[in-house]
Amino acid sequence: MNTAERYQSVLDRVATAARAAGRAPESVRVLAAVKTQRPEAIAELVDAGCTLLGHNRAQELVEVAPALGGLRPGVNLEHHFIGQLQTNKAARVVDLVSCVHSVDRMSLARKLATAADSRGRVLDVFVQVNASGEETKAGVRPDDAVAFALDVAALPALHVRGMMTIGAHSSDPAVVDRSFAVMQELSDAVVQAGLDAPELSMGMSQDLDAAIARGATMVRIGSDIFGPRV
């Protein structure tokens, strides 16, 4: 399969999972996780109709985003940042993306807000939650997530769209489902708390179906679109 065919099969899988959950396929967007991919490979995906691109590393972003602009001039690409972000790289990232999915501490939120504000913009963000409790994972604790989201939303230059997580790293479907169920509850709680932040960024190649069953509105797909990372 080439990139376009793999992308189409991801769209089909998303639609099937959405319908199985009683949801409209259009209620889930596919973001392509482009880490380590060359601009030429990403351009093929853009030609297949995927214009929502997620970046993991600031250094890659500053190289890839302008290169893609050169390869596909006039195409309106939506760049998001989905990886762990060092505070000192926040301003450079703000210049190139419309949304950051990995806001997990107030120092980062403040840096992003300052950068967005000085550019006269409002930046979309997701609050990253460590729903599985795995030590290797970034994100705020589920118990702290609603209060943290409210604190972030109080910064006028940031717009909280919802919550983001990386599902539990487990071969047990029940364990994976539990991590997404936590997010579904947090999403309800944050809306209940008065924030207009109903989105859920969760689900990757391995677990997009489980994430959609628990309300994911944006899935982040890398290997199933580009092939396994080498």
Ligand SMILES: *Cc1c(COP(=O)(O)O)cnc(C)c1O
């Ligand atoms: C790489 C990555 C993805 C995509 O993972 P795949 O398993 O390749 O689909 C999603 N989210 C984040 C934060 C990533 O780093």
